[in-house]
Amino acid sequence: MKTVQVGGVTFGAGKMKICVPVCAKTLSEALEAVRKIHTTPADLIEWRLDYFEEDILSAAKAVFEAADPLPVLCTFRTKAEGGEREIAPEDYFALNEALAVLGAPMLDLELMLCRAHEERARQAIDALHEKGAVLVLSNHDFEKTPPRAVLVERYAQMRDLNADLPKIAVMPQSQRDVMVLLSAMTEASAGGAPLIGISMGELGKVTRVRGGAFGSVMTFASKGKASAPGQIDAETLASML
Numbered sequence: 001m002k003t004v005q006v007g008g009v010t011f012g013a014g015k016m017k018i019c020v021p022v023c024a025k026t027l028s029e030a031l032e033a034v035r036k037i038h039t040t041p042a043d044l045i046e047w048r049l050d051y052f053e054e055d056i057l058s059a060a061k062a063v064f065e066a067a068d069p070l071p072v073l074c075t076f077r078t079k080a081e082g083g084e085r086e087i088a089p090e091d092y093f094a095l096n097e098a099l100a101v102l103g104a105p106m107l108d109l110e111l112m113l114c115r116a117h118e119e120r121a122r123q124a125i126d127a128l129h130e131k132g133a134v135l136v137l138s139n140h141d142f143e144k145t146p147p148r149a150v151l152v153e154r155y156a157q158m159r160d161l162n163a164d165l166p167k168i169a170v171m172p173q174s175q176r177d178v179m180v181l182l183s184a185m186t187e188a189s190a191g192g193a194p195l196i197g198i199s200m201g202e203l204g205k206v207t208r209v210r211g212g213a214f215g216s217v218m219t220f221a222s223k224g225k226a227s228a229p230g231q232i233d234a235e236t237l238a239s240m241l
């Protein structure tokens with residue numbers, strides 16, 4: 001498998017990397033959450049910016065420094081894709097560019113927002129890469145699992161937009177849906193291209209543990225507040241992996 005390096009973390013080599021989200025409203029809550037994550041086997045931290053109620057850019061350096069040596073994935077998850085807050089598209093791209101300037105090691109941009117504002121998105125993506133940030137392009141469906149061909153096509157669109165790590169998280173309604181996601185991941189990662197795939201909820205838990213066998217290089221686990229249905233506690237997941 002091709003690898004993607006972020007600080008001391010090599011995605012695509014060895015086991016799936018464990019990412020633990022921080023869903024804090026204030027900087028002091030975020031620092032406390034980061035401290036707790038350091039006691040877990042997490043490989044990296046996701047800072048969910050849509051939960052944060054203080055000034056993101058003023059807090060960013062303190063969060064990155066507290067997390068060190070773990071890299072931080074900065075994610076503003078929009079309401080449309082299951083997040084806490086709305087944001088105007090220009091503010092969204094500008095925020096991500098500013099975070100890259102401040103040294104964010106990894107950033108998550110949503111595929112649908114990027115496609116709806118493609119020219120602006122490509123400009124932002126180039127700017128993030130110029131600053132050395134690793135880009136996760138993501139897509140979520142908290143209701144259902146779209147057909148396999150749609151999922152494969154979305155992974156391809158993410159690669160076309162220069163994603164380093166394309167990511168899809170969808171909700172299964174049946175066991176078959178879990179297999180639809182795994183099958184789409186297998187096709188989209190053929191040839192060794194790394195990606196991330198998650199089937200959420202109870203039914204999908206198997207993908208959070210065994211997704212690595214189907215091309216997934218990262219899995220999300222919880223410490224305290226989970227950021228999505230089906231997330232497994234970080235220590236438990238590490239022992240399962």
Ligand SMILES: O=C1C[C@@](O)(C(=O)O)C[C@@H](O)[C@@H]1O
Pocket residue numbers: 021046048075077138140167169198200220221227228229231
């Ligand atoms: O995209 C994802 C994956 C996720 O939704 C999950 O299912 O674990 C959790 C989110 O915090 C993250 O941004």
